[in-house]
Amino acid sequence: MFKNSHQKKTEAHSIFTPADGSFVSLETVPDPIFSNKLVGEGFAVDPSNGIIVSPVTGEVTHISQTNHVMTIRNAEDIDVLIHIGLETASLKGEPFKALVQMGQSVKKGEPLIDFNLTYLKDNAYSPLILVILPNIKNKNYSIIWQDEVTLVAGETKILSVVER
Structure with a gap:
């Protein structure tokens, strides 16, 4: 019985990729705000298509006006911020369509945002999808990384x- 309880807790604390593509270390992202982890710990994805899915089961707690940033909070109050592309606020929402609403409950793997990847590659500084955990810095948590190169959304x- 203890084993099942531990497995559920581990799954709840797992963060999955929100996009198909290739893993990119946060330190290599061409934006010092993200690469220096000023927003928080995380990773990036070089996307292979224009679908973003929820990396966790939780609640949508933030959607930017331009639909290029979204935050999902899981049951353990861990926020997962998804930021699509670099310098994309200037696109004024053009290639992004939110598929969920603020306050909505979502399951891991559920579609969140649809976007035009070709438009993003042609008009943004970078199409990288950033996945940031902004609120674990002040909590007693450690991160265990998996070794993945090719990513399948959700x-x-x-x-x-x-927890430490």
């Missing part, structure tokens, strides 16, 4: 957040 576990 299926590939990237990291686990564990």
Whole structure:
């Protein structure tokens, strides 16, 4: 019985990729705000298509006016911020369509945002999808990373957040 309880807790603390593509280390992202982890710990995805899915089961707590930033909070109050592309606020929402609403409950793997990847590549500084955990810095958590290169949205576990 203890084993099942532990497995559920571990799954709840797992963060999956929100996009198909290739793993990119946050330190290599061409934006010092993200690469220096000023917003928080995380990773990036070089996307292969224009679908973003929820990396966790939780609640949508933030959607930017331009639909290029969204935050999902899981049951353990871990926020997962998804930021699509670099310098994309200037696109004024053009390639992004939110498929969910603020306050909505979502399941891991559920579609969140649809966007035109070709438009993003042609008009943004970078199409990288950033996945940031902004609120674990002030909590007693450690991150256990998985070794992944090719990512499948909603299926590939990237990291686990564990209590110290």
